[in-house]
Amino acid sequence: MSLEFSADAQKSIQAACERYQVSGSKKPVVLFALHVAQKQFGYLSDDALRLVAATLDVPYAHVYGVATFYTMFRREPGGTNTIRMCTNISCMLRGGYEVLAAFEKTLGLKPGQSNKDFTLVEEECIAACANAPCAVVGTRYFLDIVPTQVEQIVSDLRREPHPESEVV
Numbered sequence: 001m002s003l004e005f006s007a008d009a010q011k012s013i014q015a016a017c018e019r020y021q022v023s024g025s026k027k028p029v030v031l032f033a034l035h036v037a038q039k040q041f042g043y044l045s046d047d048a049l050r051l052v053a054a055t056l057d058v059p060y061a062h063v064y065g066v067a068t069f070y071t072m073f074r075r076e077p078g079g080t081n082t083i084r085m086c087t088n089i090s091c092m093l094r095g096g097y098e099v100l101a102a103f104e105k106t107l108g109l110k111p112g113q114s115n116k117d118f119t120l121v122e123e124e125c126i127a128a129c130a131n132a133p134c135a136v137v138g139t140r141y142f143l144d145i146v147p148t149q150v151e152q153i154v155s156d157l158r159r160e161p162h163p164e165s166e167v168v
């Protein structure tokens with residue numbers, strides 16, 4: 001294993017362990033540690049998962065299972081901005097697929113693909129159904145999107161990126 005957590009990352013994971021471990025198990029800290037790892041390394045390689053497992057003394061299979069279940073964890077390098085376009089029921093009914101198609105056309109990417117500046121993800125519900133269709137990029141929500149707004153959204157994100165590393 002060649003990766004190491006930074007001193008700040010180690011400190012924050014240690015603090016989370018002190019606060020959240022249950023009956024000596026550090027499994028409750030796995031989600032948090034994965035976010036910290038993704039923030040530091042950009043994505044969760046096999047080595048990053050091994051580092052989390054070793055740091056928390058949790059089986060690798062458990063860490064792998066968590067990391068591959070949640071869509072917010074990236075297993076490969078991605079673009080600076082990750083556009084998570086929701087196409088779940090409320091967004092689908094209000095034109096989510098048309099907005100997704102506009103993102104695909106503007107970015108030249110299919111869902112799951114990346115370039116230097118962007119990763120495009122077709123996402124499940126992002127808990128903003130009242131303003132469907134919507135997308136989230138880092139901590140920023142784009143609500144009630146119509147396809148004609150997509151070029152402007154992409155151009156704004158090029159000028160002012162919202163990386164997911166700002167989430168943790």
Ligand code: FES
Binds near residue numbers: 086088125126127
């Ligand atoms: S269905 Fe899109 S935010 Fe809930």
